[in-house]
Amino acid sequence: MAFAEKLIAIRRAHHLTQEQLAAKLFVTRQAVSRWERGEVTPGIDMMKLIAAVTGEPLSHLLEMPEHYCQSCGMILTPDDCGTDATGAATDHYCKWCYDHGQYTYETTMEAMIEDCAPRLAQNTGMSLDEAVSLMGAVLPQLERWRAV
Structure with a gap:
């Protein structure tokens, strides 16, 4: 919609x-x-x-895609999916955030935003401030950050 x-x-x-x-x-x-x-x-x-x-x-x-990483918010394509504990692809996380049922690195939500917002801005054409604002609003709703 x-x-x-x-x-x-x-x-x-x-x-x-x-x-x-x-x-x-x-x-x-x-x-x-x-x-x-x-x-x-x-x-x-x-x-x-x-x-x-x-x-x-x-x-x-927001017009969110159907599948996106529950850690960084990146749109997931079949090639970008992380893996669960058995090594099977999962449509919950990207391969950069999640591998074999575990997060690939420890980070804070603020560090995730600082790392990902410039790429989001570059790939979408939005300003860096808009990208930071968007990620700051979306990330707290993702699975990885809800409990934090």
């Missing part, structure tokens, strides 16, 4: 008009309307505010 459709569903589930949601987000009703029509997608910081205001997890607002 595209962001526009998600936003409409979330707004309606919270019984908010476009104007009421706009007031909570400190934007115009026209901005909300343009998001809902799919003309514009808000930046990561606005998505974080939408998530905070509506109580929706940020991952529900």
Whole structure:
């Protein structure tokens, strides 16, 4: 489901008009309307505010791929999958983060962001600040970091 459709569903589930949601987000009703029509997608910081205001997890607002590493957030392709304790491929982690049922290295979430954000920015065209902000919002929701 595209962001526009998600936003409409979330707004309606919270019984908010476009104007009421706009007031909570400190934007115009026209901005909300343009998001809902799919003309514009808000930046990561606005998505974080939408998530905070509506109580929706940020991952529900983002157009996340079906399979992504539960440690670093990288999109997983069959060639990038890590392995479980038996050596079988797992679609939960990438091979750089997880091998034979164990994390390949100890790190902190902050260090993971510092290491991965520049590559994310380079590969997507977003700014480094946007990449850091996105990873800072997404990583805490991933399996590796939920318990931390």
